[in-house]
Structures are given as C-alpha cells and as structure tokens.
Amino acid sequence: MRGRSLDAGGPLWVEAPGDDDDGVSVDARFETLDVERRTVVLAVRTAEHDDDGSLYATSEPMTLSCVLDTGDCIPTDDAAATFLVDHPWFEEQLQTHMDHLRQRAWRAVAQRDRETAARRVLEGASDGTMIAFERPFPADWDLLFLHDGVLHWVLDQYCPNPACECSSVALTVYQIRGEAPAARMGEASVDLAGDQPRLEVATEAARELFDTFWDKYAERLRPRRDEARRVVLRYAAQPASAQPARSGSRIPRNASCPCGSGKKYKRCCLTAAADAAPPGLRS
DSSP: OOSSOOOOOOOEEEEOTTOSSEEEEEEEEEEEEETTTTEEEEEEEEEEEOTTSOEEEOSOOEEEEEETTTOOEEESSHHHHHHHHHOTTHHHHHGGGHHHHHHHHHHHHHHTOOSHHHHHHHHTOOSOBOEETTTTOTTSOOEEEEETTEEEEEEEEEOOOTTOOOOEEEEEEEEEOTTSOOEEEEEEEEEOOSSSOEEEESOGGGHHHHHHHHHHHHHHHHHHHHHHHHHHHHHSOOOSSOOOOBOSSOOOTTSBOTTSSSSBGGGTTGGGOOOOOOOOOOO
16 A cells, blocks of 8 residues: 555535535645644635536635644635635535645645655665656655546656666556556656657557646646656666666657667667556555
8 A cells, every 4th residue: 555645735625515516615825834833824715616526716715724733714814704704614614624634734744855755765776667756755746637537646757767868757547446446547658858748658548548637737747857857866876887767667669768768668678678566556
C-alpha cells in the first residue's frame, strides 16, 4: 500500500442540504496555514456541481479563517460575514469534511520540505530505474483526472542518472475504482526538449485518456521535471559510466528514448527496459 490516499488537492465540494447540485466550493489556501494556531484560510464560493464532476462558481470568492481542530469559521471581512448569515448550514456541513481537510493541511506542511525524502531516495538509488515523482516528493498532490466519470491517476517518472541529459518523461495511467486494485490503462512519454512538449502514446486505445490528462496537466510536467532534475543533480550518486535509465513503465516503441540519446526507444534501450508492477493504491 502507498500509505496515503490519492489526492489532487483541488477544491472541496460542500453540498447544500437536500440539494445535489448547489453548494459551496472550498479552496484551502495552505500557504496561509498557521501550524501553531492550527488555522487556515478558506476561499469559499457558491457553486453548481455538474454530473461530470465539474464545479461552476456562481459568486466571487470570500475568505474565512478556519480552526482545523473544531471546524469553526471566522469571517475575515463583511462579505464573508454575510456569506455565513446567508448559508447557516455551511459550518455544519463542513464538519463532515474536516478529517479530510486536516489530512490535506498536514500534507501541505510536508510539501514545504523539498529535500529530506529526495535525498534519502536518490542516495539509495543504484539500479538505474527511472524514479516516480512521488518517491522523492511523497507529499505532493497527485495527477488525478476524471474521464467518463471515472477517476484516473498518472504516474510520472524521471531519469535518476545525473550524467544523462534525458528530456523525456515516462507516463503510466491507472484507473481507480474505490477499493478495487488499480487497473493499468496505458503508457505514454513526453519529450520536453524545445518549446513545445510532444506527447507520444503507446496505443491508440489509451490516446483519449492521455488527451484528457494532457488538457489538464500539460503545463505541470516541465516544472516537475525541472525539480526532479535539480534533486538528481544534487543527491544522486554519479555512476562510473553513464548508463541509460530503465523506465518502470512501458515506453512507446517509437518514442524518444528516455536515456537522452536522441534515438527512438525501439532502436536504443528497449532491450534493457523492465516493466514494473504498480504500487499498492487506495482511493
């Protein structure tokens, strides 16, 4: 098991009593988290909830200070005070989400430490296998998206070899259905060389899934690759000779090889690649 639930860190949906479609979107501004006082600022907006999981805000955001231990909300201005008067049910309904909000808060605190786990993972890496972003940065939010109403998670993997100038990211998408084991749905790679990243999908069956992922997360991959590269250069042991990293997922045969050689994967490191079973998951 991964030891934590998957979480994209997006807004929480607080449903109005007796109404499946209307409610309040709650966005926790974790940069304001006061660990000592155990308070965090919440940006709240009235919103509508669509069947596909999308939220549509119907008001401008108002801010409340929320006490994480109790769920008590304190308005920060007159607009927020009016919101609480107009929505007397909000604090009671928010109580049902407080355990999840507290878990998010402490995960956000852990994200402030960008070094400890990365150093431990990379100093111990010796087999050349590409490293999933969640290993050096286990508290970061996950790459989750909905497709046809079903939750999917993408595992992004990076080269751990400081001598390799690899610009590719290996991606594996899993389908998440409750407590059932995660189902591996397909693989892709992204070449981040140049100004326009190129997504190459292993099979046409997975293309629609990755297109949905790409629409949501394309701009997130380059910063994640840059941070992964930074900690690799800082903490990974320099190999005696530069060897290409092996991906833990199946890279498309015609994709650029993750070793950075510039060749297609099928003409370079395919014979050295090894499939890896997905880590245990819980939703």
